[in-house]
Amino acid sequence: MITIAARRLLSMALIMLVISVLLFVFFEGDKLNLAARVLGPYSPMEGRLSWLEHNGYNRPLVTRYFSWLFGFFTGDWKTSAQFSAPVYTFLLPRLKNTAILGSCVFVLTVIISLVLGVLAGISESSRRDRTITVLSVLTTSVPEFASATFLVAIFVFWLDWLPGSSSFSNGFSWQELILPVATLVIYNFGYYTRMTRASMAEVMSSQYIRTAILKGLPYRQVIMRHALRNALIAPFTVMILQLNYLLSGVVVTEVFFAYDGYGKALYDAAMFGDVYLILAGAMIAVVVAVVSQFISDVGYTRLNPRIRFQ
Amino acid sequence: MTDFTLTARPSRARKLLSAIGLLRESPIAIIGLCLVLFWVLIAIFVGFLPLRDPLAQSAGDLLKPFFTPAPGGGYYWLGTDDRGRDILSRLFFGTRLVLFWSSLATIIAYSVGMLMGVTAGYRGGWWDEGLSFVGNVFLAFPQMVLFIVILSQLGPDSPAGHWLSGKGFSATWVKGVTIVLAVTFATAPQVARIVRGLVLDLKTRDYVSAAEVRGEGPLYIMLVELLPNARGPLIVDACLRLGYVTIAIAALGFLGLGLPPPDPDWGKMISEVRGFGAMAANAMIWPAIAISSLVLGLNLLADGLREIALRD
Numbered sequence: 001m002i003t004i005a006a007r008r009l010l011s012m013a014l015i016m017l018v019i020s021v022l023l024f025v026f027f028e029g030d031k032l033n034l035a036a037r038v039l040g041p042y043s044p045m046e047g048r049l050s051w052l053e054h055n056g057y058n059r060p061l062v063t064r065y066f067s068w069l070f071g072f073f074t075g076d077w078k079t080s081a082q083f084s085a086p087v088y089t090f091l092l093p094r095l096k097n098t099a100i101l102g103s104c105v106f107v108l109t110v111i112i113s114l115v116l117g118v119l120a121g122i123s124e125s126s127r128r129d130r131t132i133t134v135l136s137v138l139t140t141s142v143p144e145f146a147s148a149t150f151l152v153a154i155f156v157f158w159l160d161w162l163p164g165s166s167s168f169s170n171g172f173s174w175q176e177l178i179l180p181v182a183t184l185v186i187y188n189f190g191y192y193t194r195m196t197r198a199s200m201a202e203v204m205s206s207q208y209i210r211t212a213i214l215k216g217l218p219y220r221q222v223i224m225r226h227a228l229r230n231a232l233i234a235p236f237t238v239m240i241l242q243l244n245y246l247l248s249g250v251v252v253t254e255v256f257f258a259y260d261g262y263g264k265a266l267y268d269a270a271m272f273g274d275v276y277l278i279l280a281g282a283m284i285a286v287v288v289a290v291v292s293q294f295i296s297d298v299g300y301t302r303l304n305p306r307i308r309f310q
Numbered sequence: 311m312t313d314f315t316l317t318a319r320p321s322r323a324r325k326l327l328s329a330i331g332l333l334r335e336s337p338i339a340i341i342g343l344c345l346v347l348f349w350v351l352i353a354i355f356v357g358f359l360p361l362r363d364p365l366a367q368s369a370g371d372l373l374k375p376f377f378t379p380a381p382g383g384g385y386y387w388l389g390t391d392d393r394g395r396d397i398l399s400r401l402f403f404g405t406r407l408v409l410f411w412s413s414l415a416t417i418i419a420y421s422v423g424m425l426m427g428v429t430a431g432y433r434g435g436w437w438d439e440g441l442s443f444v445g446n447v448f449l450a451f452p453q454m455v456l457f458i459v460i461l462s463q464l465g466p467d468s469p470a471g472h473w474l475s476g477k478g479f480s481a482t483w484v485k486g487v488t489i490v491l492a493v494t495f496a497t498a499p500q501v502a503r504i505v506r507g508l509v510l511d512l513k514t515r516d517y518v519s520a521a522e523v524r525g526e527g528p529l530y531i532m533l534v535e536l537l538p539n540a541r542g543p544l545i546v547d548a549c550l551r552l553g554y555v556t557i558a559i560a561a562l563g564f565l566g567l568g569l570p571p572p573d574p575d576w577g578k579m580i581s582e583v584r585g586f587g588a589m590a591a592n593a594m595i596w597p598a599i600a601i602s603s604l605v606l607g608l609n610l611l612a613d614g615l616r617e618i619a620l621r622d
Binding site for chain 2: 014019022023027041137138140141144146149152153157158245248249256263266269270271273278285286293
């Protein structure tokens with residue numbers, strides 16, 4: 001168990017290292033291009049050269065990489081060209097906003113998909129199973145910007161129940177959180193529902209469940225005690241990996257609802273060509289993804305007795 | 311070996327017919343196929359349909375609802391957008407763009423992914439370690455973040471963009487090539503992972519050993535023996551993958567990172583009118599329905615195909 005975790009940790013660290021090198025070279029390798037990006041397309045050449053000299057860009061690439069990496073871990077993410085503010089202080093509150101959105105989505109997705117997946121899986125090919133399966137295919141086919149359009153058309157324009165923008169301009173409000181959360185949950189729950197359903201259906205057709213039913217245990221107890229425990233290992237570990245997919249959808253959803261979070265900041269940075277903000281944003285996304293992958297891997301070995309006792 | 315021919319081998323047309331016959335067993339697959347075919351036929355024959363010019367603007371008819379009579383006779387069947395352009399014709403002409411770029415991106419990503427996967431699975435050892443590591447590096451990025459990283463650095467004003475424009479590529483092509491590249495980086499590792507798993511299973515089969523004993527090279531074995539025999543699950547996955555890529559490219563269009571204006575891209579059609587609030591509800595809904603129905607068709611088709619494959 002410890003060796004598996006240590007080995008995974010090592011490979012994760014290696015992946016992060018390689019990604020940091022790639023990102024650094026990709027964004028800061030061509031320093032003249034970088035200066036043009038930071039100072040704007042119409043800045044004079046002398047200005048760019050003195051900016052490069054002044055900010056230590058004439059040092060060798062390797063030195064610059066390590067000083068950048070050190071800066072990243074100590075919170076020095078340089079200055080955003082677009083907002084003329086340190087990227088760190090700019091991004092931190094937005095990351096917090098995205099964490100609020102993300103955790104609401106995560107909790108709701110897990111609950112909905114586990115309940116629906118188990119309901120579908122315990123009675124395979126029943127009408128209930130078919131309905132849930134069709135529903136989950138239907139919702140995963142509607143991309144976030146399309147379902148957001150439908151939701152806004154219904155709940156904002158037609159019924160006028162909810163606000164169409166979630167910029168929190170008058171402070172935090174739950175009402176403004178509903179539509180972005182709904183958009184992301186609708187797109188995401190289908191996949192995990194089907195995953196849970198498949199896992200549950202497989203467990204239900206196994207020998208030990210048949211034995212449990214035949215020896216006269218109440219059906220409820222068979223499901224709760226025997227089936228669920230084993231059926232939920234695979235979906236649960238996959239759901240932690242979901243954080244990675246969630247961040248993709250978060251960009252589109254935040255832009256759609258003007259939700260002032262990480263995704264919108266990254267999008268604004270991409271439109272403006274704000275190199276340092278994109279670089280820091282990408283690094284954060286990768287750290288989140290790699291750490292969640294690690295938790296999922298270790299969790300799987302922890303939950304699955306067949307691997308744990310090897 | 312070439313002296314006798316296998317007369318019992320079914321002809322290509324026969325095979326196609328039996329494939330369609332199989333599809334008939336799954337109503338879900340039929341519905342999916344119809345939805346996809348509808349959009350494919352639109353894309354092919356859009357030039358012959360009696361549609362208005364998708365780029366023609368009409369200052370007097372801004373954001374009209376569907377089924378509005380047009381001044382020159384006829385109707386704006388689905389209404390107009392914020393510049394008075396006919397939504398139906400933009401939607402239908404946009405089909406070409408959507409299908410062309412997502413199919414191209416999927417085909418390229420799939421080819422790269424299959425090569426990576428079959429090499430990793432068949433050669434094993436360091437090939438496997440190396441290719442899997444490269445795959446994991448790109449899989450660590452959330453897809454949209456990877457897109458933003460690549461598109462923001464390799465856009466039309468970057469050195470790479472200038473180089474492509476210098477070679478005579480139009481703005482649409484420069485952007486399109488970058489998008490295809492970004493999709494390939496995000497998708498190929500996922501395909502490679504699936505292919506690798508399939509190949510690890512297939513390479514223990516007798517026909518692979520037979521080919522090895524015959525003295526066939528690794529390239530032959532990978533491309534002729536292994537990949538064609540892995541095609542079943544890959545066809546299902548390709549359907550799903552085409553759906554994901556379509557969503558991704560349309561999302562880029564929505565974000566304004568997609569193909570440049572004035573080409574009618576479904577995602578962009580939504581974001582262009584978004585600022586007009588309730589007045590734009592009609593103009594926003596149709597492209598959303600279009601993309602959802604196309605992706606739904608692909609997903610249903612994949613589902614039906616999988617069901618059929620499991621039944622045999």
